[in-house]
Amino acid sequence: MRTTIQHFSFILLISLITSFSIKKTEILNLVTEYKTNPIGIDVQKPRLSWQLNSDEKNVKQTAYEIRVADSKENLESDKNLIWSTLKVESDQSVNVVYKGPALNSMQRVYWQVRIWDDKDRVSKWSIPAYWEMGILDKALWTASYIAMNDITTEKKSHPSQYFRTEFKTEKTINSAKVQITSLGLYELYLNGEKVGNDLFTPGYTSYNKRLQYQTYDVTHMLKANNAIGALVGDGWYRGNIGWKGDYAFYGKQLALLVQLHINYTDGTTETILTNEDWKASYGPILESDMYNGEKYDARLEMDGWAKTGFDDNSWKKVEILKHSKDILVAPQGPPVKAIEEIKPKKLITTPKGEIVLDLGQNIVGWARMKVKGKKGDQVSLKFAEVLDKDGNFYTTNLRAAKATDIYTLKGGGEEVFEPHFTSHGFRFIQVIGYPGTLSLNDITGIVIHSAISPTGSFVTSDPMINQLQSNIQWGQKDNFLDIPTDCPQRDERAGWTGDAQVFSMTAAYNFDVASFYTKWLKDLALDQHENGSVTNVVPDILTGGEGVSAKGGATGWADAAVIIPWTVYQSYGDKRILEEQYDSMKGWVDYMSKQSGNDYLWNDPKHWHWGDWLAYNADKPDYNGSVTEKDLIATAYAYYSTTLLHKIAVIIGKTEDVEKYESLAKNIKTAFIKEYTTPNGRLVSHTQTAYAMALSFDLIPKNLIEKSAAYYAADIEKFGHLTTGFLGTPLLCTTLSKIGRDDLAFMLLNRKEFPSWLYPITMGATTIWERWDTQKPDGTIIEGMNSFNHYSYGAIGEWLYTHVGGLRIDPENPGYKHIIFDPHPGGGLTSANTEFLSLYGKIKSNWKIIDRTFQYEVTVPPNTTATVTLPNAKADEVLLNDAKLKNEFHKIMKQTDDGVQLKLGSGTYKFSYPQKS
Numbered sequence: 001m002r003t004t005i006q007h008f009s010f011i012l013l014i015s016l017i018t019s020f021s022i023k024k025t026e027i028l029n030l031v032t033e034y035k036t037n038p039i040g041i042d043v044q045k046p047r048l049s050w051q052l053n054s055d056e057k058n059v060k061q062t063a064y065e066i067r068v069a070d071s072k073e074n075l076e077s078d079k080n081l082i083w084s085t086l087k088v089e090s091d092q093s094v095n096v097v098y099k100g101p102a103l104n105s106m107q108r109v110y111w112q113v114r115i116w117d118d119k120d121r122v123s124k125w126s127i128p129a130y131w132e133m134g135i136l137d138k139a140l141w142t143a144s145y146i147a148m149n150d151i152t153t154e155k156k157s158h159p160s161q162y163f164r165t166e167f168k169t170e171k172t173i174n175s176a177k178v179q180i181t182s183l184g185l186y187e188l189y190l191n192g193e194k195v196g197n198d199l200f201t202p203g204y205t206s207y208n209k210r211l212q213y214q215t216y217d218v219t220h221m222l223k224a225n226n227a228i229g230a231l232v233g234d235g236w237y238r239g240n241i242g243w244k245g246d247y248a249f250y251g252k253q254l255a256l257l258v259q260l261h262i263n264y265t266d267g268t269t270e271t272i273l274t275n276e277d278w279k280a281s282y283g284p285i286l287e288s289d290m291y292n293g294e295k296y297d298a299r300l301e302m303d304g305w306a307k308t309g310f311d312d313n314s315w316k317k318v319e320i321l322k323h324s325k326d327i328l329v330a331p332q333g334p335p336v337k338a339i340e341e342i343k344p345k346k347l348i349t350t351p352k353g354e355i356v357l358d359l360g361q362n363i364v365g366w367a368r369m370k371v372k373g374k375k376g377d378q379v380s381l382k383f384a385e386v387l388d389k390d391g392n393f394y395t396t397n398l399r400a401a402k403a404t405d406i407y408t409l410k411g412g413g414e415e416v417f418e419p420h421f422t423s424h425g426f427r428f429i430q431v432i433g434y435p436g437t438l439s440l441n442d443i444t445g446i447v448i449h450s451a452i453s454p455t456g457s458f459v460t461s462d463p464m465i466n467q468l469q470s471n472i473q474w475g476q477k478d479n480f481l482d483i484p485t486d487c488p489q490r491d492e493r494a495g496w497t498g499d500a501q502v503f504s505m506t507a508a509y510n511f512d513v514a515s516f517y518t519k520w521l522k523d524l525a526l527d528q529h530e531n532g533s534v535t536n537v538v539p540d541i542l543t544g545g546e547g548v549s550a551k552g553g554a555t556g557w558a559d560a561a562v563i564i565p566w567t568v569y570q571s572y573g574d575k576r577i578l579e580e581q582y583d584s585m586k587g588w589v590d591y592m593s594k595q596s597g598n599d600y601l602w603n604d605p606k607h608w609h610w611g612d613w614l615a616y617n618a619d620k621p622d623y624n625g626s627v628t629e630k631d632l633i634a635t636a637y638a639y640y641s642t643t644l645l646h647k648i649a650v651i652i653g654k655t656e657d658v659e660k661y662e663s664l665a666k667n668i669k670t671a672f673i674k675e676y677t678t679p680n681g682r683l684v685s686h687t688q689t690a691y692a693m694a695l696s697f698d699l700i701p702k703n704l705i706e707k708s709a710a711y712y713a714a715d716i717e718k719f720g721h722l723t724t725g726f727l728g729t730p731l732l733c734t735t736l737s738k739i740g741r742d743d744l745a746f747m748l749l750n751r752k753e754f755p756s757w758l759y760p761i762t763m764g765a766t767t768i769w770e771r772w773d774t775q776k777p778d779g780t781i782i783e784g785m786n787s788f789n790h791y792s793y794g795a796i797g798e799w800l801y802t803h804v805g806g807l808r809i810d811p812e813n814p815g816y817k818h819i820i821f822d823p824h825p826g827g828g829l830t831s832a833n834t835e836f837l838s839l840y841g842k843i844k845s846n847w848k849i850i851d852r853t854f855q856y857e858v859t860v861p862p863n864t865t866a867t868v869t870l871p872n873a874k875a876d877e878v879l880l881n882d883a884k885l886k887n888e889f890h891k892i893m894k895q896t897d898d899g900v901q902l903k904l905g906s907g908t909y910k911f912s913y914p915q916k917s
């Protein structure tokens, strides 16, 4: 009786709440190709996404209507529409493809959307958004590449080049857009002001195949008399690249290409183009190089060089350079920007007497310096990640990268210096030759990276785990510099495919990486060899060179071709990336299949693989238990990528391939089991990596899973620590959770001695290290290849989000359309707050244990659903918002071995129940 009364009052309460607090569902955050109001895009059928915002629960979109027009007025008055979908019955609110008429170059269109919910209520039209096309018709590239007569013959850093011209506008301007690119990196100025705040434009692509151009709206920067100027430096195109001391990898001569389109209010247009009338000169940037730094002599500044009236008589005429314009593409990824400024925390005089500033955080970017002194005074800024064990400035691990900026003062007041076309990976700055007394205020650390927006956060009750999460996120920021790099400081900084692959899922939790990877994968596909082999680094600066790194086709590295598009599909529901990368993926899988031959084992000893790179003690070949046979790894990865390709063929309807890859996968699995698994479930490489790989890729026959899992767990117990390298580590804890051994996963996570994730933190690390023992407990630093900022081992982040936090993608319903909440509390943690900004809106999975009560709050965004597992809960003990679970939930509730399972619509839910001891 009591329960019935309670039940009724609950229902009443719920209905009161719903009837009085209805706020109309709003449509927000319209994005086109993952961007807000992008201009200069060349995706011909852009995809449109929006979010629903509502304070009701269980909000579902059942239909949408999109309309597109060439002006806001037409859009809102519903006249002269370019495209209207009318009402489409669909719950899709993410990546809806524009299917209107083909758009023209530089055409801007406005769009808005409204939706119907499952109660057939229609929303208001959203606020209009827009997108604008770039140059689609190659014939519109009428400007010429202009260059100085400066062709590199020596392997050294060069002065940057300055280009300029002047022009008049005689009528009233309606709008003006500039398209610009360069061979080398550029900065563009109009009437003395920098255009936009992007850095390292035009970005880093396989320059011989794809060269990005940017579009900027400069309407408000133009006057009657104008000067346009651009600065061009070596960058990746002509600077020092790779660890073999190469220069001018993509070309020996820098160049600039500019088109400025002006639309006047009278309907006429005018175009200002780079041509032989422009002039060029060297200036204060005497040397500029990505690895080595910038040498700037302020005495050579040319005041007003990008303004009208500047005397350029001494400047030289430019020459026209013949270079393809067919390779010009609009950028898809986010530009690099200066994102944050950090003030130094300490000023140190080292035992050697060096003056060093400590930012307290390993960052990527440079130092802005304020300085006063005499004309000709020279200050050098050197950059390092660490101090050595004696506390002195340490740069050995930068190898040949000089990482030094040198500034010569012009004198006469305060001067501010920032370099242009270089970046450094550093926490410490050594200042040499500073006139006067250096104070903390004179130097600011400028943090730069691709402007990926933050999406994920993970905060627990343990400050050390929080520091680990911070190190992972910094590792990502520091290594997302237009391409995913292995490291940001030494003479390497290359787009290593393996590192990118193992980290990609963690990356997609931390930041919005959809368009960042979309861009990079295009270069991966273009650099791929004809036989399908994928290069070790992208852009490929290694093929054709010497040594094993020139070879490519390495297991776990080349699989980036399949795994990263899959990650993007999983995280954003993006099918187009699967379609666009399909040939590339197929090429790679077919290549592996050919390599493996009739027995389906990829075991050619002559084929180079990196294997489980940098596994614990792998340099001791007889070390029992950490070296995983490379052919086992290669065959396992061949299987994994083939299974993904099979799934992808199904998803995008490549029916002709479905059976082929299904049976190829089956054959590889059979061969794997026969070759590497004993009838008792033991693997021939009896290592953590082998078990983690075989168990997580589903390569162990069902009847042996328990036995293999026991071997796996026993190995971890025997060592008491991890022994894995680049390929095993990302799978280590997720596989332990999969076999029900969270206890061991937490043991590995919480370990503070070497080898572990927390050991570097005990040594003061603020980023993820390349090796488990990059720095020894006594402070000694391994010489040679050794970075303090490699994100690969940060791949543990995926397990933190998905298991400790319990916020997971449903592979069958990706992009968070259906969310899986399944937290695995443990390891002594008393809380974990996990949030993720999905394309549908904010998802939350926050748990805490208070007074032996497990409290769990989840937020499911509108137009999504979720399945939640309440760990170790008993159905009759669970409270929802402090009241017992009611019938409406009972219908969908399941008591499982792991706890209670519920299906939820959108909304925020607070569960609590007694914590099982």
Ligand code: BGC
Binding pocket: 486, 487, 492, 496, 498, 499, 610, 613, 785, 790
């Ligand atoms: C890089 C790596 C890369 C590896 C290949 C190193 O030089 O820094 O992170 O994956 O080579 O094994």
